[in-house]
Amino acid sequence: MVRTPFIDKNGIKRGAWSEDEDNKLRAFIQKFGHPNWRQLPKYAGLMRCGKSCRLRWMNYLRPGLKKGNYSHEEEELIIKLHNELGNRWSAIAVKLPGRSDNDVKNHWHAHLKKRPSLTNTNSSTSEQFTESSQFDSQNHDQQSYEDGYNLSNTINGMDWIEENNNQIKTMEQLSSINNTLVEQSLPNNFQIETFDFNFWSEPLFDDFWTQSFFSQ
DNA sequence: AATTACTGCAACCGCAGGTTG
DNA sequence: ACAACCTGCGGTTGCAGTAAT
Structure with missing residues (x-):
């Protein structure tokens, strides 16, 4: 029912979203909002285009969405x-x-x-x-x-990152923050896979995506 | 049991309009 | 005034599941 995931020539992932990607997007937006869709996937640790993230959020992940039959x-x-x-x-x-x-x-x-x-x-x-x-x-x-x-506690996500820039010196730290957000948004007993390398600076290997997203 | 046709829906594409510099 | 960028919208497509043959 969904399109087969693949990586396009620009290194952008397309097709069906994995649970891991959903969790990352949900956690990021619940914490920071979505002030800039274009920049969001970069900060959220997603290899998606902003448009794809927006669509996924608006049509599937957004809180309050009804699923199922129409009355x-x-x-x-x-x-x-x-x-x-x-x-x-x-x-x-x-x-x-x-x-x-x-x-x-x-x-x-x-x-x-x-x-x-x-x-x-x-x-x-x-x-x-x-x-x-x-x-x-x-x-x-x-x-x-x-x-x-969580609007009452949320400030502009990119501003937050800018404001805390003196504390976040490296992409490893930002990646770590993102993983924490994902963990906080999940049930206690929910196991997630974490990246065991530097997501931001490592080159993109086909094997990485195959292992991370397609091995369900 | 195998094949074909149909259905539902998630996701993509291209464009228009708004915003910013 | 203009160009570049960004967002949102509507049309369309791809494909797994199901029904019909």
Whole structure:
């Protein structure tokens, strides 16, 4: 169901994300936020492009995301909003707490566009959903999002690194900080693989990626 | 049991618009 | 005013799982 991982000609990893990569990205963003997607993978110890990291976070790792089946109310709302807004999936997703634009778009193409009859059914239900329960859950999701994000304790990640630059002299130290973050974000009994060499300065070997990410 | 067709969804690509220097 | 850079959006693709033959 996912694309086979590979390294492109620029040394950027593409394709499916490993659990290890997810943990690194999640831990980094929960601690530092994502002030700069372009720079983020470098500081987080990921060999991904910023775009790929953003997409993974927005569509899969972001706290508060709903997985699984769409309710009848959600489907009605998507159809209603699509009638009003067209293919503006991000605008539609805003009205569906916990759903990403990609998720809504996929669901539309897979299910809803084949069901034009739904547009005429019981519009009062969707109105009700829009005006009441939606906003309650939106507030709730926003809260859980912020909890997961740890916004109150988070400062600009890159600033943090800059501010602490006098304490972080080497890339080994930064790499060590990242590994600590990953460990802190995991259950106590969760075992993670750590790099036994300098991630930042070592040349990129094909074997390294094969061993680190593909040996599940 | 083997093969083919279909489905769902994660991920990629290219572009537009906003921001910065 | 302009160019370079960055982010976000929408369209599209790749592929594992499942259903149908």
